[in-house]
Amino acid sequence: MSDPSATIAIMTTGVVRRVSGVEVLAVVLVVALGLRVLGVDPLVTPQLRVGATVFVAVVVQALPFLVLGVLLSGVLTAYVSPAALRRVLPARTGAAVPVAVAAGVALPGCECASVPVARRLIARGVPDAVALAFLLAAPAVNPIVLVATAVAFPDAPEMVLARFVGSFATAAVVGWVWSRAGRVEWIAERVRRVPTPGDGPRWRVAAATARHDLVDAGGFLVLGGLAAAVLTTVVPAAWVAGLGEQVVLAVLVMAVLAVVMSLCSEGDAFVAASLSALPLLPRLVFLVVGPAVDLKLIALQTGTFGRAFALRFAPVTFVVAVLCGVGAGLAVGLP
Amino acid sequence: MTREVRNALLVFVGAVLVLIVADGTVLHYVRPGMAPLVAAAGVVVVGLALLDVVRDLRRSGPEDGPVEHDHGSGRSAWLLLVPVLVVLLAAPPSLGSDAVDLAGSRTVAVGRAPEEPLPPGEAPDVPVVDLVARAAAAPDGGALAGRDVTLIGFVVPARAGPGVDLARLVISCCAADASPVRVRLDDPRGVVGGPGSGADRWVAARVRLVPGTATRESGFVPTVTVVDAVEVAEPTPAYEY
Numbered sequence: 001m002s003d004p005s006a007t008i009a010i011m012t013t014g015v016v017r018r019v020s021g022v023e024v025l026a027v028v029l030v031v032a033l034g035l036r037v038l039g040v041d042p043l044v045t046p047q048l049r050v051g052a053t054v055f056v057a058v059v060v061q062a063l064p065f066l067v068l069g070v071l072l073s074g075v076l077t078a079y080v081s082p083a084a085l086r087r088v089l090p091a092r093t094g095a096a097v098p099v100a101v102a103a104g105v106a107l108p109g110c111e112c113a114s115v116p117v118a119r120r121l122i123a124r125g126v127p128d129a130v131a132l133a134f135l136l137a138a139p140a141v142n143p144i145v146l147v148a149t150a151v152a153f154p155d156a157p158e159m160v161l162a163r164f165v166g167s168f169a170t171a172a173v174v175g176w177v178w179s180r181a182g183r184v185e186w187i188a189e190r191v192r193r194v195p196t197p198g199d200g201p202r203w204r205v206a207a208a209t210a211r212h213d214l215v216d217a218g219g220f221l222v223l224g225g226l227a228a229a230v231l232t233t234v235v236p237a238a239w240v241a242g243l244g245e246q247v248v249l250a251v252l253v254m255a256v257l258a259v260v261m262s263l264c265s266e267g268d269a270f271v272a273a274s275l276s277a278l279p280l281l282p283r284l285v286f287l288v289v290g291p292a293v294d295l296k297l298i299a300l301q302t303g304t305f306g307r308a309f310a311l312r313f314a315p316v317t318f319v320v321a322v323l324c325g326v327g328a329g330l331a332v333g334l335p
Numbered sequence: 336m337t338r339e340v341r342n343a344l345l346v347f348v349g350a351v352l353v354l355i356v357a358d359g360t361v362l363h364y365v366r367p368g369m370a371p372l373v374a375a376a377g378v379v380v381v382g383l384a385l386l387d388v389v390r391d392l393r394r395s396g397p398e399d400g401p402v403e404h405d406h407g408s409g410r411s412a413w414l415l416l417v418p419v420l421v422v423l424l425a426a427p428p429s430l431g432s433d434a435v436d437l438a439g440s441r442t443v444a445v446g447r448a449p450e451e452p453l454p455p456g457e458a459p460d461v462p463v464v465d466l467v468a469r470a471a472a473a474p475d476g477g478a479l480a481g482r483d484v485t486l487i488g489f490v491v492p493a494r495a496g497p498g499v500d501l502a503r504l505v506i507s508c509c510a511a512d513a514s515p516v517r518v519r520l521d522d523p524r525g526v527v528g529g530p531g532s533g534a535d536r537w538v539a540a541r542v543r544l545v546p547g548t549a550t551r552e553s554g555f556v557p558t559v560t561v562v563d564a565v566e567v568a569e570p571t572p573a574y575e576y
Contacts, residue, residue: 021340028416029347032424043425046433053427053434057364057510059418063352064369064376071379148507204386211383215341218348219411222418232511233437267508274514303411 047233055229058296061264062112062221067214069113073120074210078202082125089130096130097175101168104137111139111265111291112221115300116213122191128182133175136317139265140167140291149287152269156280158332159269159287166288166328170321174292177316188306213304220303224296228262231295243278250282255322258290259298265291280334281326288325293317336412338387344415345384351419352377360422362572363429365509429573431535432491435502435515448472458483458541458562463503464516464575467549470557476546483543483562486518487570489535490527493519494556499527501540501559506574513574519553521545522561540564 035042043049089096104114118135122128139145146160153159243250254275263271268290272283293314302310336344355361356374365373421427448468453459461484469479488501494517502517520527520540527538542559549557 021337022343025340025343025347025416028420029423032420036424041425043427046436049428050430050433050437052421052425053363053430054511056418056421056427060352060355060361060364060373061369061509061511063348063380064372067376067379152507204390207383207386211341211345211387214380214383215336215345215412215415219414222414223411226417228511261511263512264508267506267512270505270507271512271514 051229051233054232055225058225058228058262059222062225062296063218065264066112066116066217066221069116070210070213070217071206072113073116073213074206074208076117076120076124077209078206080124085121085124085126089126093127093129093179094176096127097133097179098172100130100134100175101137101141101171104134104139104171105141105143105168111294111297112217112300114138115297115304116217119191119213119304120209122187123193127179128184128187129175129179132178132313133171136171136174136292137168140171140288145265145269145291148266149269152273156334158334159280159284162284162328162332162334163269163287165331166284166321166325167291169324169328170288170292170317173320173324174313174317177320178313186306186308186312188309191305216303217300220299221296224262224294224299227295227299228260231260243282247279247281250278251285251322251326254278254282254286255289255318255325258286259294259318261290262294262296263290281329284329284334285322285325288328289318289321292321336410339391341412342384342387344412345380347419348415349377349380349382349384351422352380355422359571360426362574363427363510366506366574366576367572369509429569430504430510430513431489431569431573432502432530434504434513435491435517448477453478453482453484458485460485460487462575463488463501463518464505466544466559467516467518467555467557470544470546470549471555474547474550476544479544480546481543483541485539485541486559487537487539487567488517489537489569490530491517492530494554498522499530500556501527501538503575504573506576510574516575517556518542519548519556519558520561521558522564524561527561527564528566535569537567537569538564539567 043052090099114135117138118131121131121134141164146164149163150157150160243253258268261268261271268287272286275283275286298310298314301313305313352373354377355364356370356377361370361373448471449465453461463486466479466484466486469477473479486501488503490499491502493500498520499522500517500519502515504513505516506513520542527540528536530536540559540561541563542561545558545560549555
């Protein structure tokens with residue numbers, strides 16, 4: 001992986017000199033502080049003001065959970081042996097998938113936290129499909145999310161059950177689909193690379209893993225936050241207006257909106273509740289799709305598992321989540 | 336990106352997280368409950384970077400044993416600089432009327448009417464979201480019937496027709512999920528005045544609910560009669576929860 005700063009070559013007196021990253025960093029920060037001192041306010045339009053706040057909010061909200069996730073992944077790498085994981089999980093992948101989903105239920109986490117953990121599960125020899133089922137389940141069906149949903153929909157308690165069923169089914173179905181159709185080479189080879197053992201004390205291995213995962217995922221989290229902020233400020237208001245009657249269209253629009261807005265799973269129920277002009281079914285789909293696939297997650301997964309993976313996983317998850325959401329809604333009898 | 340740059344970058348990111356908690360700007364972005372987590376994350380990020388720096392300093396030279404195949408990171412890591420710069424340069428403010436405009440017709444969900452009675456006093460402070468929920472839950476006004484209350488919010492053009500509304504943003508997780516909540520001001524004497532140009536105009540308005548106005552037809556936006564109003568500074572936090 002070449003460094004952009006290292007490829008910037010400056011001609012000084014005929015000699016090609018390479019600019020180091022540290023120098024780039026220093027110059028950028030000095031320029032930024034200079035502009036700040038001069039009182040330059042770059043947020044000149046309403047869209048920029050809102051977009052900047054939303055962007056920083058998405059990143060600031062997600063970073064503590066990402067940090068928690070990378071710490072967990074570090075501990076997992078340094079302290080949990082592959083043999084121990086094999087003992088816990090059923091040997092057959094098909095049976096291990098629902099176990100992983102259930103583990104996700106018990107482990108409250110933001111979607112950002114589960115990405116690095118799933119990565120290190122794969123590195124520790126857990127089958128891809130099982131780790132991915134966990135990845136989808138952890139943010140979507142934990143107690144915190146379900147309680148938040150109940151609070152947001154006081155008049156429709158069936159939303160909680162429908163959300164649980166829809167998200168559980170999404171994680172399990174995607175896991176099974178992946179165990180049938182998934183290919184090993186779709187996941188970037190670096191994911192399976194195990195840090196060499198005997199590399200100093202275990203806490204140091206844990207710290208190195210955490211640092212590595214944090215930087216790998218963090219840049220892409222920023223990318224996802226940027227995309228979410230831009231699209232949130234340009235798109236939704238007009239989209240949702242006047243969808244109340246067309247349920248099929250409303251389901252699709254809400255599914256896309258869930259991907260675009262990239263809300264955290266603890267808060268999305270309140271946004272869904274605020275869209276009171278819509279029937280409950282499209283709003284349920286919004287809640288099932290959001291934690292499974294959104295721009296922030298696609299970016300994180302691209303950074304963690306590679307582009308070939310994200311290109312396949314995101315569309316599959318999107319389709320499965322929409323179907324499971326609709327199915328769960330109809331089964332529970334949502335209007 | 337080399338390990339040195341990566342570590343410097345991580346220190347910046349972590350320091351900014353701690354900084355925004357220390358100076359309170361973190362409340363522009365997330366709920367107050369998240370602030371300790373943000374600060375803790377900042378400390379951990381700085382700590383992770385410093386562990387590596389200390390190790391570098393201890394080691395006299397790079398030939399000193401294999402380095403856990405740690406070549407630093409790919410170029411995507413540079414993106415971490417973007418939020419740091421945005422915060423340092425622009426310090427994005429709390430969302431206000433701009434976000435209300437962008438949210439279109441979306442208003443916060445009603446139905447969670449508080450059970451407890453209104454606070455005592457002549458015109459107690461009541462959150463806007465609280466008043467809207469109570470008004471929607473009780474067509475006759477419930478606890479609000481015949482009581483004066485004080486609302487704090489910013490002035491926005493009315494949703495329909497002339498006049499102005501008083502609005503506030505409600506967040507449940509972070510500013511990305513902010514939903515507007517508003518009341519229509521019946522203000523024949525014009526004590527509230529118009530919306531601010533440029534920055535938002537915040538007012539504390541002593542109002543009385545007009546019972547039966549928070550209906551489905553009005554989008555659960557109740558009408559209140561303004562008794563008195565004074566201009567105030569933007570409160571901290573600017574959101575309701």
